[in-house]
Amino acid sequence: MISNQCIRCVFILATALATMQCSRDGTRQTAIAYPTPLPDTTALPFLPGIVSSDSLDFNSAFSPDGKSFYFARSGKGKWMIYVTEFAAGSWSKPQLAAFNEPGYSQADPFITADGTLYYISNRPKTAGDSASDYDIWRIHPRPDGSWTSPENVEAVNSDSTEYYVSLAANGNLYFASNRQGSAGSHDIYVSRFVDGYHTKPENLGPAINSEQMEHDPMIAPDERYLLFTSVDRKDSRGSGDLYYSWRNADGTWVPAKNMGARFNTDSYEYCSYLTPDGKYLFYSSAFDVKWISKKYLPRTP
Numbered sequence: 001m002i003s004n005q006c007i008r009c010v011f012i013l014a015t016a017l018a019t020m021q022c023s024r025d026g027t028r029q030t031a032i033a034y035p036t037p038l039p040d041t042t043a044l045p046f047l048p049g050i051v052s053s054d055s056l057d058f059n060s061a062f063s064p065d066g067k068s069f070y071f072a073r074s075g076k077g078k079w080m081i082y083v084t085e086f087a088a089g090s091w092s093k094p095q096l097a098a099f100n101e102p103g104y105s106q107a108d109p110f111i112t113a114d115g116t117l118y119y120i121s122n123r124p125k126t127a128g129d130s131a132s133d134y135d136i137w138r139i140h141p142r143p144d145g146s147w148t149s150p151e152n153v154e155a156v157n158s159d160s161t162e163y164y165v166s167l168a169a170n171g172n173l174y175f176a177s178n179r180q181g182s183a184g185s186h187d188i189y190v191s192r193f194v195d196g197y198h199t200k201p202e203n204l205g206p207a208i209n210s211e212q213m214e215h216d217p218m219i220a221p222d223e224r225y226l227l228f229t230s231v232d233r234k235d236s237r238g239s240g241d242l243y244y245s246w247r248n249a250d251g252t253w254v255p256a257k258n259m260g261a262r263f264n265t266d267s268y269e270y271c272s273y274l275t276p277d278g279k280y281l282f283y284s285s286a287f288d289v290k291w292i293s294k295k296y297l298p299r300t301p
Contacts, residue, residue: 025222027278028113032066033086039280043263043292046282050084050091051289058284060273060291061109061117070097070117071289072107079107081119099139099147108271110165115141118153118165118173125152133161136175155198156191164271169221173198176215176228185213188228207253208245218272223247225300227281229270230256237261240268242283246300262296 035047045052046060047069056074059081063070067086071094072079082094100106104123111117120134135157139147153173156162160179167173171193178186187209189201203209204226213231220226225246231239241264245256263269263283271284274294282291 025220025224025278027221027274028064028276030062030064030066030276032062032275032277032279033091034280035091039290039292041262041293041296043283043285043290045288046291047084047091047289050094056287057289058271059108060271060282060284060289061111062276063111064113064115064276066276070109070111072109079105081106081109099150105134108164110167112167113169113276117141117147118167120163120165121150123150125157133159134163136162136165136173153198156189156201161186164216166217166219166273168219168223170223171198172219172223174217174219174226175201176217177201183209184211186215188214188217188226190219204253207255216270216272218274220274221278225297226253226256227259227272227297228256229268229272233258237264238266238268240270242269242272244298257298259298263292 051057051071057071059072061070068083070081070083072081080100081097083097084094085092101123104121106119106121108120109117116138118136118138121137122132122134125135136153137150138153139150141147156173156175158177158179160177162175162177164176165173173191173193174188176186176188181203188204190204191198191201208214210230210233212233214228216229218227225244227242227244229240230243235258242259243256244259245253247253258264265285267286269283269285273282279294280291281294281297282289
C-alpha cells in the first residue's frame, strides 16, 4: 500500500514537472481533440448525444493527456461520474467511471496535472459514519489504469457539505461549503497547499461571498481570476448566474460582477471549468454541458 507521505511526495514532484510545461498563466499544453463545430460567440452543447443528452448532464474534466473527458449525470436519485474516451478519431459512448460506488453519489470531478482526480461523494468517512453530507475525496491513477482507494481530503472537509473542487497550479484548493460561519447558505473557501499539505480553509470574504448562495468556484491556474455561481442576486438574469472576480496585487479580491448575457440566461448556470490548454470555458446550463471560446471571458487588469 502506498503511504500518504509517498503520495504527497509524488504529487509535489509531478506538480513541479507539470509546471515546467505550463505557459505563463499556468495553462498546460494538452492535445485535446475538440469536436466540430467549434464554438465561438455563442456557447454550444458539448458532444450532443454523448455528453449532452436527454438527461441532466453537468461537470467537465479532461484527463492530462486530453483523451478522456469526465462528467456527471443524474439518474435514479443519484449522481454518477461518466467518462468518454477519444480513440480511432472519435469520442466513445460514455461509460460509468470505474471508481463509482453504486450505493452513493459521485460528482464534480477535477483532475490535476499528475492525474489525481478529486470529486465529491456522500460515501461515509468511516464504517460508523451515519452523516449524509458530501465530502471531497481524491483518487490516484495506477500504472495499470486502475485507481487507488478513495482518500478523504480531511484538511478541507467538515461535518457540513463540501463540494465542487478547483485547484490552482500551485495546489491551492478552492471549494464551496455550507459550514458554520458562512455568510450565506453556501460560501467559497480556499485551502492553501503549503509544504505538501493543505491548510485550514479560509473564507474568501465579502468580495466573493454574500448573503446568497455561492458555489462551484473555478480558479484560474495562476489565481489571477475566479469564476463562480451565485443564486438570486439582485443583478441575476436567472436563478443562478456565473460571476467573476480578479485578484489584486495585494491578494485581495475585487467585488464580483455578473458575467453578462453571453453566459447567463433565465436558466441556471453553474460548474464552470477552464480546459487545461486554456482555450475554452465549459459550464453547465439547461441540463447540458456547454462550451465557449475563452476569449469572451471578462478581461482582467
